[in-house]
Amino acid sequence: MIDMLSTLASYFSYKFVICAFIVGGLVSLCSSLLGVSLVLRRCSMIGDGLSHVAFGALALATVLGASPLAFSLPVVVIAAILLLRISENSRMGGDAAIAMISSASLAIGVIAISLTTGMNTDVNSYMFGSLSAMEDGDVILSIILSVTVLLFYLFFFNRIFAVTFDESFAKAAGLRSELYKTAIAMVTAITIAIGMRVIGAMLISALVIFPALSAMRVFGSFKGVAVCASVLSVVCAFVGISASCLFSLPTGAAIVAVNAAAFIIFSVIGKVKRSLKR
């Protein structure tokens, strides 16, 4: 155990490990907070759809030689607005529309990659995350964006609650619920675009869903769920990244596995808590 800790400590002399911890922690924090609102609005699939769009955009950026984050950010934000509109107004049904867009962008991404480099380790890291994926410029941009997302969430916390809990009442009370929903989708898109390199496209939507669901097993207040989800998410991210360092696992997969374990533990705690109440 002490051996493992000292090995882990030695990793901290590498800059990219520190970057992975910072970005991984911030992304987990943001995505868990947004996840509370998305899961409760039955919109979890938006996160999944967006991550596939982000993968497509990232692949295209590689082909075009553009900066990955700078290129995929606007694409994903536009996709978020589009997905929200489609899922609300479309005749074919929101889930079908999201599935369609996400598989189409995945296909575009795979084609773009196979035309250039072929399926190699780079692609593998896009899919399942990598510690060393972040460049210096990306890290600074990630920190700025994450802090913006956090401030947005804190500042509008009560309004996000009102819109999530009961949209028709919020509208009647004069809140512009469409605006908040669009903002949440856009902010989710930003979070996903930032987190994709470290966590991976296939797995990042888990970061949106897991912490919120785990927290909901145990807590009964919106504030409690939000606080618990964000703390849990950051803890899981740090444990996951550490495991990824020590056992050279794909970073995203390690984080999601830790989240899944946490979900099982929280489910059991929730069950026990409820049976004690009775």
Place this chain on the structure above:
Amino acid sequence: MEKALKNTTLHQIECRNLSLSYDGRTVLEGADFTVDSGDYLCIVGENGSGKSTLIKALLSLKRPSGGEIIFGEGLGKGQIGYLPQQTNIQRDFPATVSEVVLSGCLGKSSFKPFYSAEDKKRAAMNMERMGISDIASVCYRELSGGQMQRVLLARALCAAEKMILLDEPVSGLDPLVTKEMYRMIEELNRCYGMTVIMVSHDFSAAVKYATKILHLDRSVKFFGTKEDYIKSPIFGRFAGGNEDD
């Protein structure tokens, strides 16, 4: 009615030749009616008679396709406390009673990010009024149907002091709780002078509790006092029909 006239000579809401459409179809045409301070107005009609579209229009969520809605002094957008139909709210949502009630205060403070001490006082007062102070920290999803409606009513009261709009407030409640709910709404109207607009398809409850009736079926079939409504042929037809169900 008399009380209303004493309070103010202006109407709280006046609809003039109001037409509403939904998805390009006209669902309500040429509606004329007024709501005065202290009224207990019940809007009745079958499904698809334009009730729910009218609610949206009264809440300023829908623009009239013709005619106009005029709001009296101090009654504008976000000034009507709204109790939506129960089905809109998820049953497994993590939220405490006080979180839900407090969210009613949001319409008032348009730029403040957090609740003020005044908001909290207001929420506490309305929870007291609805008799739910003792369950303030209980999770909403663990409440009974009647308690849920009280919580939502308290939230509506936080949003507005003068008028509340209730959309089918007793649907899904058992008879005893229904009676209690009607009693509380009546108390708000009588004791606190709150204008009540209630949408219902329960004709017998409408004539029991309301002071005014608005009967819709794509247009206004009847508008006037409860007493006149009971004498009208349209009531006989519908009340009779109700008993056959």
